[in-house]
Amino acid sequence: MGQPFLFDEVFAPNRDLKIESAEIDDIPAVVVDDYLSDPEIARVIAGDSPATNWKTTPDGRNFTDYYDCRLRFPVLFPNPLIDAARQIVQEVYAIDTRPQNPCVDVNWFKQINPRRGDFAVPHHDIVGDSPRMFTCLIYLNRASECSGGTSFFRFRESGSLVADRAYHETTQRDPRIVEAGKDYWPVEPDLFWDRAGNVEMAPGRLLIFPSEFFHAAWHPQDSFQSFPRMTLAFWLNQ
Numbered sequence: 001m002g003q004p005f006l007f008d009e010v011f012a013p014n015r016d017l018k019i020e021s022a023e024i025d026d027i028p029a030v031v032v033d034d035y036l037s038d039p040e041i042a043r044v045i046a047g048d049s050p051a052t053n054w055k056t057t058p059d060g061r062n063f064t065d066y067y068d069c070r071l072r073f074p075v076l077f078p079n080p081l082i083d084a085a086r087q088i089v090q091e092v093y094a095i096d097t098r099p100q101n102p103c104v105d106v107n108w109f110k111q112i113n114p115r116r117g118d119f120a121v122p123h124h125d126i127v128g129d130s131p132r133m134f135t136c137l138i139y140l141n142r143a144s145e146c147s148g149g150t151s152f153f154r155f156r157e158s159g160s161l162v163a164d165r166a167y168h169e170t171t172q173r174d175p176r177i178v179e180a181g182k183d184y185w186p187v188e189p190d191l192f193w194d195r196a197g198n199v200e201m202a203p204g205r206l207l208i209f210p211s212e213f214f215h216a217a218w219h220p221q222d223s224f225q226s227f228p229r230m231t232l233a234f235w236l237n238q
Contacts, residue, residue, distance in 0.1 A: 002048060007073055010045050011104075011232070012037045013084040019092060022207070024197035027152050027161060029209035030092050031199060035084075035138060039204030046071065046140050046230050051108040055181035065113050067228070068184050071106035075099075082234060085136045088208060089236055095132055097236035106140065109184070109217065110228040119218050121179040121186045122153045122193050124163055125211035125235060132238035133211035139201040140230040146201040147223035153214040154194045161196060162212040186216075211235065 014037045022029035036042050051069035056062045075082065082099050089097050125135045137150065158166035171178050176187040186193070198218050199207050209215070217229065 005045055007075060008080055010038070010041050011073075011081045013081055017084065017088070019088055022197075022199050022209070024152050024199065025154075025161065027196065027209060027213050028093070029152070029199065029207060029213075030088065032088065032206040032208075033202060034204055035206035036204035039140070040142070042138075042204070042232075043140050043142055043230070046106050046108075046232070047228065049106075051106070051228075055179075055184075057181045060182040061184065062181075065116075066184055067108070067110040067112065069108040069110075069228075071108060072103050073106070074103045077102065082136075082236075085134075085206065085208060085234075086236060088206075089134050092208075093132075093134075093210075095134075095238050097132075097134060097238055100130075100133070100235040100237050104232055104234045107217075107231045107233055108228050109224060109230075111222060111225045114222050115219050116185040117189060118220055119151045119186070119189070119195075120184050120216040122151075122189070122214045122216045123179045124214055126163070128237075130237040134236040135207075135209055135211045135215075136234050136236065137207045138232040139203065139205045139207075140232055141201060141203065141227075143203050145223070145227055146203065147229075148198075148218040148220045149201040150199045150207060151216055151218040152196040152198070152209075153216070154196050155214065156192055156194050159194075161214060163214075 054070045155167045
């Protein structure tokens with residue numbers, strides 16, 4: 001039976017953080033290594049917590065081909081984990097932000113069958129009418145478990161890194177490009193996407209980028225059949 005834990009202790013950020021550019025095409029992403037003060041305890045807590053399904057449809061592949069699940073942990077403000085990321089956004093982008101939600105999510109993915117692609121369905125994270133949003137991802141897997149990471153993409157027809165008219169018109173006429181929850185793996189991705197670059201997973205590594213950029217989980221090999229791929233995610237709004 002799981003034991004209670006203090007979120008701010010388990011997911012405490014380090015005090016001395018070094019910000020580095022991710023150097024991905026024209027995407028102003030940054031990475032911060034060793035963001036978590038104790039990535040192992042964070043891995044244990046996230047890995048031992050039961051995860052529920054999400055993006056599940058009656059005719060979909062979730063719980064048949066793979067497990068695409070999510071954990072949600074509530075947070076109280078002020079929160080050190082989120083506040084440190086807000087300070088980084090202020091320093092790098094000169095934008096004041098606030099947390100989108102009073103919680104953080106853990107994306108929990110595990111294979112049942114071999115993967116059918118090198119990345120999940122490319123997408124952006126823009127919701128609502130915030131002038132600017134930032135996606136914050138923290139990799140929770142151990143070093144021995146890390147494989148791949150996060151890929152960024154250009155929409156092939158227009159070469160755009162963000163949603164544009166060509167992308168929106170394509171989503172109206174071709175459902176294969178839309179992330180509808182039926183399948184974690186994209187259908188014929190080479191018709192729509194060119195990879196712009198990758199950020200590799202590392203224990204406790206934080207990745208921050210403006211949420212309008214196309215991205216997806218990167219799977220260069222079958223790695224997550226005996227343990228899950230886990231990323232802690234939260235979003236900051238201007």
